[in-house]
Amino acid sequence: MTWTPTEPQWTVPSLHEIADLHWLAYADATESGSGRAAGIVATLAWVRGGQTAPVTGREERPVSQALAEAELWVARAALAPDAAPPAHALSQTLGVDYCPPLDVPPTRAEGTAATLGWLLGTNASPPLPLPARRPDGQLADAHELVEAAMASAPLKIWGPEQRHAARNEAQATVERSRRLTARIAAARQRVQSG
DSSP states (O other): OOOOOOOOTOOOOHHHHHHHHHHHHHHHHHHOOHHHHHHHHHHHHHTTTTSSOOOTOOOOOSSSSSHHHHHHHHHHHHHHHGGGOOOHHHHHTTSSSSOOSOOHHHHHHHHHHHHHHHTSSSSOSSSSSSBOOOTSBBOHHHHHHHHHHHHHHHTTEEEEEHHHHHHHHHHHHHHHHHHHHHHHHHHHHHHHHH
């Protein structure tokens, strides 16, 4: 990451989530050689202004929502060439030029499709687990997570057993978030130290 990332306004996830995903995928790609993680990194680098499109090699900047949707359809077409969606027609509908897929490994195309679906809001879950954060970017604590769980299911009966289970799940989420933020910090340190 040798450029200053720009953040598109059309993305559904928060800027903190996008940055966390970028660092965690970078760590996976560089430590394990994961093709899927490499696809995630390439997609986020493209969306954030650091390189060409991961599946088509598009060079248009800034990346608009329509360009991201077109790239998503081409990535899906690369994943299922025998039952490909009509990416050419969809590109025309979106008002962008059609670009065919490059010769991209399926795992990399899958990482691109998962990332773009998440950024566009068609996939609710991120491509990799992320730390649980508050809107200000700070890690959420267990109490906040329990309150959020209860607020998201107001008709559920929250007896002692359900509250205990929610506290245990929230504590596990807090611990996982701490591990993930430590991994992010380690990846940043590796990049900064060169």
